[in-house]
């Protein structure tokens with residue numbers, strides 16, 4: 211044993227020396243499992259010196275787990291999800307997924323482009339939600355590349371055929387996840403097309419900044435959304451086309467406010483239609499520039515999440531459809547209000563509202579949406 215030890219140490223050190231920047235951010239491949247039909251789902255594990263690590267899987271180019279330290283330094287997985295691929299495939303909550311081609315809703319699944327009327331697959335009260343019956347969240351993406359060094363990253367891609375779910379044009383999409391040593395996880399979504407079409411890609415992570423199941427409700431979390439306006443919706447959550455001020459409504463999160471403070475305000479029609487929060491906020495500042503969209507702070511664990519984006523809006527969804535029937539990866543039954551979902555994106559139903567920023571994509575141009583999750587702790 212004593213004779214063997216120096217040999218083993220030498221091998222281990224040799225392996226370290228061969229790495230690009232030993233001890234820096236690392237990306238490594240793993241297998242996550244297989245779908246019931248045998249399709250293998252791959253994983254890429256990203257880790258950094260900050261103690262943050264994330265697992266990205268090829269089913270839906272999604273975040274399957276994300277560990278960040280709480281104020282005592284204890285790491286916990288702060289996203290909802292499952293331990294096996296088939297559970298993701300059978301579930302309708304889009305946990306951690308890349309959603310598209312069009313994140314959020316398109317009224318009746320219809321839109322017109324250059325005089326041509328398109329009918330999309332409908333899957334939500336007669337409307338099209340998050341890409342239709344089988345959106346990007348249920349597609350198996352390809353790992354294009356991984357890198358380690360100053361930051362760890364993975365790029366996954368998917369080619370969506372012309373006409374898929376009713377959308378025109380062959381669309382080439384990439385999702386790049388980059389974990390840096392500064393405590394940030396960044397997502398770059400890019401898309402190109404061979405015919406005029408529409409696109410709206412977003413990340414659908416359900417954050418829960420708790421340090422354990424006892425403090426799981428997100429209702430005491432302090433939320434701040436950097437938006438003075440929002441897009442009101444009708445009973446089936448399709449925008450009316452109006453852009454209204456948040457001032458004087460339960461949607462005013464311009465200052466840090468406990469999520470639970472107004473969530474039961476039955477006098478507010480928007481809260482009633484959404485069963486809580488499920489609205490698109492019009493972000494202050496200029497779309498196309500990276501600016502803060504929101505900040506969530508869990509006073510119990512000390513974790514703070516800030517979300518930055520280049521997108522014009524952010525959907526804040528308070529996990530209203532979680533009913534205790536879905537059992538997550540750690541055996542926790544997910545209930546209403548157990549998560550904060552912040553989806554930076556174009557406005558819902560944008561193709562049907564001339565006054566909303568355009569979601570059109572033409573051949574020869576590249577769509578790009580940046581989302582940055584910045585993690586820290588408050589002592």
Ligand code: GLA
Nearest residue numbers: 302303304488525527531551
């Ligand atoms: C989005 C929608 C919600 C809901 C969830 C997934 O956040 O706005 O209404 O559909 O996705 O359950």
